[in-house]
Amino acid sequence: MEANNVNIVEQTQDPSKSPSGLRILWRELVRDKLALFSLILLTLIVVFVYGVSIILDQDEIVTVDLFAIHEAPSEDFILGTDYGGRDVFGQLIIGTRNSLTIGIAVTLISGIIGIAFGLVAGYFGGHTDNTMMRVLDFFQILPFTMLVIVFVSIVPDYTILAFSLIMAVFSWMGIARLIRSKALQEKELDYVQASKTLGTSNTKIIFREVMPNISSLIIVTMTLNLAANIGIESGLSFLGFGFPESTPSLGTLLSYATNPQTLEFRWWIWVPAAVLILVLMLAVRNVGEALRRATDSRQRRG
Amino acid sequence: MWKFIVRRLLITFPQIILLSVLIFLMAQAMPGDALTGVIDPNVSLEEKEELRERLGLNAPWHEKYADWVGGIVQGDFGQSFRFKMPVTELLEQRLMNSFWLSLMTLLFTYLMAIPLGIISGRYNDTLLDSSITGYTYLGFATPLFIFALVMLWVFGYQLGWFPTSGSVTPGLEPGSMEYVISKFNHLLLPALSMALIQTVSTVQYLRSEIVDTKQKEFVITARAKGASESRVYNKHIFRNSLLPIAAFFGYEISFLISGTIFVEKIFGYPGMGLLFLESILLRDYSVVNAVVLIFGVAAILGALLSDIILSIVDPRIRIK
Numbered sequence: 001m002e003a004n005n006v007n008i009v010e011q012t013q014d015p016s017k018s019p020s021g022l023r024i025l026w027r028e029l030v031r032d033k034l035a036l037f038s039l040i041l042l043t044l045i046v047v048f049v050y051g052v053s054i055i056l057d058q059d060e061i062v063t064v065d066l067f068a069i070h071e072a073p074s075e076d077f078i079l080g081t082d083y084g085g086r087d088v089f090g091q092l093i094i095g096t097r098n099s100l101t102i103g104i105a106v107t108l109i110s111g112i113i114g115i116a117f118g119l120v121a122g123y124f125g126g127h128t129d130n131t132m133m134r135v136l137d138f139f140q141i142l143p144f145t146m147l148v149i150v151f152v153s154i155v156p157d158y159t160i161l162a163f164s165l166i167m168a169v170f171s172w173m174g175i176a177r178l179i180r181s182k183a184l185q186e187k188e189l190d191y192v193q194a195s196k197t198l199g200t201s202n203t204k205i206i207f208r209e210v211m212p213n214i215s216s217l218i219i220v221t222m223t224l225n226l227a228a229n230i231g232i233e234s235g236l237s238f239l240g241f242g243f244p245e246s247t248p249s250l251g252t253l254l255s256y257a258t259n260p261q262t263l264e265f266r267w268w269i270w271v272p273a274a275v276l277i278l279v280l281m282l283a284v285r286n287v288g289e290a291l292r293r294a295t296d297s298r299q300r301r302g
Numbered sequence: 303m304w305k306f307i308v309r310r311l312l313i314t315f316p317q318i319i320l321l322s323v324l325i326f327l328m329a330q331a332m333p334g335d336a337l338t339g340v341i342d343p344n345v346s347l348e349e350k351e352e353l354r355e356r357l358g359l360n361a362p363w364h365e366k367y368a369d370w371v372g373g374i375v376q377g378d379f380g381q382s383f384r385f386k387m388p389v390t391e392l393l394e395q396r397l398m399n400s401f402w403l404s405l406m407t408l409l410f411t412y413l414m415a416i417p418l419g420i421i422s423g424r425y426n427d428t429l430l431d432s433s434i435t436g437y438t439y440l441g442f443a444t445p446l447f448i449f450a451l452v453m454l455w456v457f458g459y460q461l462g463w464f465p466t467s468g469s470v471t472p473g474l475e476p477g478s479m480e481y482v483i484s485k486f487n488h489l490l491l492p493a494l495s496m497a498l499i500q501t502v503s504t505v506q507y508l509r510s511e512i513v514d515t516k517q518k519e520f521v522i523t524a525r526a527k528g529a530s531e532s533r534v535y536n537k538h539i540f541r542n543s544l545l546p547i548a549a550f551f552g553y554e555i556s557f558l559i560s561g562t563i564f565v566e567k568i569f570g571y572p573g574m575g576l577l578f579l580e581s582i583l584l585r586d587y588s589v590v591n592a593v594v595l596i597f598g599v600a601a602i603l604g605a606l607l608s609d610i611i612l613s614i615v616d617p618r619i620r621i622k
Contacts, residue, residue, distance in 0.1 A: 138317055141605055142324075143597045145560035146578060150590060153582050154332050231445040238447050239567060239579065257451055258567070260466065264459045274448045282443045 025216060028294030035290030038283035045280070049096045056090055088253065088269050095248045096276055102164060102242075102249070103230040109168035110229075111222045114175035119206050121176070122183025129180070140173040149241045163242065167232065175221050182214050216295045223288035227281045234277050250277050306613045314606050321598045322374075325591050326367050332587045374595070380588035384581070389592045392577070397596075399469050400573035403496075403566070404558045406489050408551065410497030411504065415547070418501070419508025423543075424535055426513050434505065441502035447564040450495040454568055457491055464491040467570030492569040496561045500554065504547060511543040545615040552608030556601045 029035050081087055121132040151166045152158065186192065187210065195205050211218075236242040237251025253273035257263040262270065373380065379389035422434040458466040464487065465471070471484045515521060516539065524538045563575035570576070574593055581589035 134313065137313070138320055141317065141556070141598075141601050142321070143556065143559050143594060143601055145563055146594050146597060149563075149578075149582060150328055150594065154328070227443065231443075235445055235447050235564065239563070240583075254448065254451065257455075260459070263451065263455055270451070274451065277448060278444060281445070282440075285443050 022216075025219065025291050025294045029287065029290050032286075032290040032293075035286045038286035041279070042283045042287070045096070045283075046100065049093055049100070052093050053097045056093060088272070091248045091253055092250075092272055092276065095250045095253055095273065096280070098243060098247055099230055099234055099237075099250045099277075100280070102160065102233050103226055105160075105164040106167045106171070106229045106233065107222050107226045109164055110172040111175055111218070111225065113168060114172035115179050115211070115218060117172065118176040118179030119183050119211060122180040123187050123202070123206050123210060125184060125187065129184075133180070136173050136176055139170070140177075142170065144170050145236075148236060149239065152236070152241045158244075160243070160247070167229070167236075171225075171229070171232075175218075175225060178217065178221055179214065182217055183210055186210050186213060216291075220288060220291045220295055223284060223291055227284040227288060230277065230284070231281050303613060307610055310606060310609050310613075314602060317602050318599060321602065322371060322595065323367070325595050325598070326370060328594075329370075329587060329591050330363065332590075333585070379592040382581075382586055382589045384584050384586040384589075389588050392589065393574070393592060393596070396572060396574050396577045399571065400562055400566070400575065402485070403489060403493055403562060403571065403573055404555075406493035407496045407500065407558060407561070408554065410493055411501045411554070412547075412551075414497060415501040415504035415508060416544075419505045419543075420512065420535070420540065422505065422509040423512025423516070426509070431509075435509070438502045438506050441499055442506075444499065446496065446499045446561055447568065449499055450492070450565050450568045453491060453495040464488075469572050488571070492565045492571055496558075496565050500557055500561065504550070507550075508543055508547060511546070512539055515539045515542055546612065549608050549611035549615055552604035552606070552611070555604030559597045559601060 029039060117132065117136070121129045121136075148166055148170055152163065155162050155166070192205060192210065195209060200209075233242055234249060234251030234254065237249040238255045240255060242251055243249045250273045254270050254277075257270035377390055379393070381387070382389050382392050385392055418434050418437075422431045425431050454466060457463050469485065469488050470481065471488075475481060521534060521538055524534050529538070559575075562573055563578060565571065566573045566575035567579055574597070578590060578593040581587075581593070
């Protein structure tokens with residue numbers, strides 16, 4: 001371990017050595033104007049949404065006001081009100097915050113499951129890999145949307161954590177497959193063999209040596225997954241199987257559009273949420289694509 | 303090749319069995335049973351308990367599972383307490399609607415994907431290619447339900463070109479020409495919405511496949527022999543790239559499944575997806591289980607089909 005540390009210190013000091021993975025990622029991101037713009041936009045949205053939602057009171061916003069049902073945008077309500085007389089603009093901000101939070105939570109949980117699964121399968125290979133891949137194949141083939149909906153509706157005490165767990169349990173397969181194929185290549189390399197010869201334990205090799213070496217792949221995949229998860233969460237909330245109306249998400253606002261009257265005449269309720277979901281997903285994806293290019297030296301722009 | 307197919311089939315059976323066990327366990331976790339819905343003051347609690355015993359509801363779980371599977375094999379999914387009819391009958395109508403929707407979607411998907419992919423691959427790095435690539439980039443990031451909502455808003459409500467809900471105009475006689483046209487008309491917008499999003503991955507795949515194949519030696523040979531440009535593309539390159547695409551259609555089934563849930567909800571199209579959503583809201587669990595099982599088995603068989611076609615098309619997969 002000590003020898004490792006010395007190496008890292010040396011690398012950052014010596015300019016003739018190749019730059020570290022994180023620095024390559026960052027350089028590519030700055031070179032790609034679209035990705036940089038997306039990153040700045042995302043940062044602004046995140047700061048604004050989390051900042052403003054500290055001042056806003058979620059309970060106050062979701063309180064039904066029967067005297068202000070379906071009001072058009074005005075000075076009192078910038079984006080009008082919904083069928084319960086609730087301020088759409090406030091819901092939009094809180095919804096964005098909730099959608100982002102859940103997206104990040106699901107990405108992290110499914111990432112942890114997927115990374116551990118993929119690393120173990122790829123590192124040990126052989127029969128272990130074979131068995132684990134059959135399990136993965138099975139999970140991948142399950143009808144994801146339906147099972148999540150069924151589980152959401154039968155879980156007794158339904159919380160945000162429960163929702164993220166349910167989603168994560170059915171969405172770790174993509175990242176696991178990627179990590180596994182990378183770990184299969186990685187374990188043939190000399191440093192793994194050397195560590196084995198030195199008697200380092202498998203757990204230590206997997207998580208302290210192999211995992212840091214594929215960290216750029218992990219970062220890229222998780223960024224792209226975040227975009228997908230924001231979409232999936234809002235889709236489930238749209239169907240009514242995500243958050244309850246008392247914790248609005250962007251999908252909740254869109255679900256009001258299943259009322260034909262709202263869809264046709266009250267665009268201010270659902271169009272901003274739709275645009276925001278698209279902007280969020282595209283921005284996260286732009287950043288992710290730039291990072292993905294950075295991990296492949298043939299595709300780099302910088 | 304037979305060896306591969308047999309081995310692949312051997313994996314499929316455990317998958318289906320596991321799926322059925324999973325759904326069965328889910329069903330056990332769902333609150334209530336077949337008799338909870340019976341609110342009849344003439345049936346006392348003791349009688350209910352006796353009925354439960356007779357129906358086998360108090361049996362150990364493995365017996366119940368065997369009973370359940372036995373019923374399904376004979377086409378008996380139980381009773382829907384909401385519609386008061388056997389689930390099998392209920393499914394028949396809905397299944398046909400979803401089948402037509404899926405078929406139309408696949409048709410549109412390939413009708414769009416093949417020309418777009420070929421143009422994009424053949425004239426890569428031109429303006430035409432970058433607009434197609436731009437479309438695939440956007441389409442990849444757009445969630446289906448938002449796109450479908452916008453399609454419904456624009457073409458259904460604002461322009462009024464398409465009907466906005468249902469699968470057929472009520473009052474038409476089944477089998478008549480108007481009936482068929484009306485059915486088709488109701489299918490068009492949902493199928494197009496789904497296809498416009500689904501086609502994106504196929505276009506991307508076909509494009510990169512063609513760009514790759516363009517530089518292969520057999521293409522250079524074909525050109526050197528004096529084959530015309532259109533012959534090189536239509537006979538040599540296209541044939542090589544088309545087969546994997548044809549094989550992928552089995553995998554498309556899982557996309558279709560989650561797609562139908564959203565699209566049927568948005569367009570009010572009475573298919574399996576809408577039935578699933580309605581049933582789960584009303585806690586009509588025998589219907590829910592049947593739909594999940596049918597869709598799950600469809601996805602498993604779709605993947606099986608794709609793998610087999612792929613193994614025929616691409617010998618490298620067989621060797622592994």
